[in-house]
Amino acid sequence: MQYISTRGGGDPKTYSEALLEGLAVDGGLLVPEQLPTVDAATLESWRDLGYADLATEVLGLFATDIPRDDLAALCAAAYSPDTFAAPVPLTPIGGGITLVGLSEGPTLAFKDMAMQFLGQALEYALECTGGVLNIVGATSGDTGSAAEHALRGKERISVFMLSPQGRMSAFQRAQMYSLQDANVHNIAVEGVFDDCQNLVKDLAGDLDFKRAQHLGAVNSINLARITAQVVYYFWAWLRATDSLAPAEREGFEVSFAVPSGNFGNILSGFFARGMGLPIRRLVLAANENNVLDEFFRTGVYRPRSAAQTLATSSPSMDISKASNLERFIFELVGREPQRVVAAWDQLTLAGAFDFAADLPRFADEFGIVSGTSTHDDRLSTIRAVYEQSGTVIDPHTADGVKVAREFLEDGVPMLVLETAKPEKFGETITEALGIELPLSDELKALLAAPQRVTEIPNDESALRTIIETSALH
Structure with missing residues (x-):
């Protein structure tokens, strides 16, 4: 497996070279020459694997230059019980929504994964x-x-x-x-x-x-971050379908709602879907800095200035220039680097680029839909989830739950990627629930x-x- 720049420059890289390179030499982002694919039989063969072993299988499709035993040792060290308190639990919170618990690591946030x-x-x-x-x-x-x-x-x-x-x-x-x-x-x-x-x-x-x-x-300009996040989409699908009969599992679709700032986490889901994981919808949840929501609703990408970027109660999403969107644009334009360069040239000259003509493809071909959540939405969502399930969620996860509710479909489980533990945002939790978390x-x-x-x-x-x-x- 080799990795190329979204802007067409430089020589192809191995996974290890991409890992150390970060940003491509021409200013673009590294992407696989082609996504690996996973068929239904292979997916089913992974069902009983622990998280570290599943990571070895999924990452092994990308890191083909790393000997398998070495990769297995790296994954075992990364996902040891000493580092993660639980192996990505799935927690129903009512209303057809289940949380994917990604915040069991040392900093209580999904980035640890x-x-x-x-x-x-x-x-x-x-x-x-x-x-x-x-x-x-x-x-x-x-x-x-x-x-x-x-x-x-x-x-x-x-x-x-x-x-x-x-x-x-x-x-x-x-x-x-x-x-x-x-x-x-x-x-x-x-x-x-x-x-x-x-x-x-x-x-x-x-x-x-x-x-x-x-x-x-x-x-998340580092491709290794994106590929490592692909793993928990596979894990969540496998756990969400555990209760189904074997004959019902093949092709069974779920949707994922993803609180989004720099477009890296949801891009990993986009990769997983492209690899063959049965994902119906990828629901992008933005906060008041909703440049990405505007793009996926209108086709126009218009980043805001620093002065226009709001400080919100979901601060990890206070981003107006989403680096990883370039990897999506690369796919949108048929993997033609010159069209990516033209789009970013237009962004530099005019402050925006326009793919409104491609808008129907966003949901129909790529499965991406979007919505916006506000501070009041966060507070009401935190309260509603707590009253319904007794679970306290952080404000970013609340953004995800709020927007997820707008895209619920009968017979399609909605999995919301948890972003962080609520203790990290105690002031907002107190404002929402009137309690202080111990x-x-x-x-x-x-x-x-x-x-x-x-x-x-x-x-x-x-x-x-x-x-x-x-x-x-």
């Missing part, structure tokens, strides 16, 4: 090459802590994680800024997530600087721990100076 594998795989690839890697990433909340907890203390890796000043919850800041590991560098940027993401892309686009400083990526002694200590962070303006030269001073070589 891919990041723990990425940490193992990066270390493996660097040991094979004898190299080092300086990760430069951007986070709107959960990516940063998941990456730092997966990579902390690793000798061949340093992490420079950019976050927007004042735009994350106190819990999210504590999970990141309290880490004292020498290889972890937290950098708070004056601006919004999109400013952080732009800085990361600007540095990755400077090939001389990228190579001199050994830069890599852990954001915190363990460990979490209380986390919130009280001293924090270490460097604040900088939205300035590329300031970031370059920090990296040049502290990067591994």
Whole structure:
């Protein structure tokens, strides 16, 4: 299996090369030359596998350059019981909706599911090459802590994680800024997530600087993140169909609702559907920063400026420029790189591009529908779910549940991907339910721990100076 750029430049890469490369050399994103496929018999043969073994099978279709025994060891280390409290439980919450529990990892967020594998795989690839890697990433909340907890203390890796000043919850800041590991560098940027993401892309686009400083990526521009997230779509389908008779399982469709910001999580579902997993609908749930919802309803993609990007009570979705949309556009235009380049040129010139003529294909061919959720929607959804099932959900998951309800179909289970534990957003839970969630002694200590962070303006030269001073070589 080889990987190519959405913009057509550079040579094809192996999985390990794509893992270390991050952003493609031409500024595009790496995608498989063709998606692997999974037939019904193979899917059924995976039914009794544990999560780590299933990850080995699914990722083995992508990471064909990694020996199978080595890949199995990486997956076993990533998804060990010591790291994840439960193997992705499915929890019905009433009204035909089931939560897919992705927040059982060390940072209580779904990002752990891919990041723990990425940490193992990066270390493996660097040991094979004898190299080092300086990760430069951007986070709107959960990516940063998941990456730092997966990579902390690793000798061949340093992490420079950019976050927007004042735009994350106190819990999210504590999970990141309290880490004292020498290889972890937290950098708070004056601006919004999109400013952080732009800085990361600007540095990755400077090939001389990228190579001199050994830069890599852990954001979902890194293809390994996307492929690792594909696994839990397969897991969720297998668990959702466990109670069916064998004759009923083949081709049985479910829908997934996905709280979406950077389009990475739902893109993994798009890949899973393309591989043959019976997914009827992929329901994209946006918050008030609903650029993606506007695109999938109108065909017009018009990112907003930093000043127009709202600070909301689902802060991990406060994103107006979705990097992974480029991978979807690549498929939409028939995998023709020149059309991708033309779209992004138009975006640069006019601030938008228009695929309204293709709008019917979004749902009919690709299965993607969308909707928007607001702060009031989040509060009412959190209350309704709690009253109906006794389950407390976080505000991002609430966005997913709210929009999922708009696309329920008889006979089609609706699975909502849980985003994070509600404890990470205590103020919103208190506002919705009038209660304070109890915190363990460990979490209380986390919130009280001293924090270490460097604040900088939205300035590329300031970031370059920090990296040049502290990067591994």
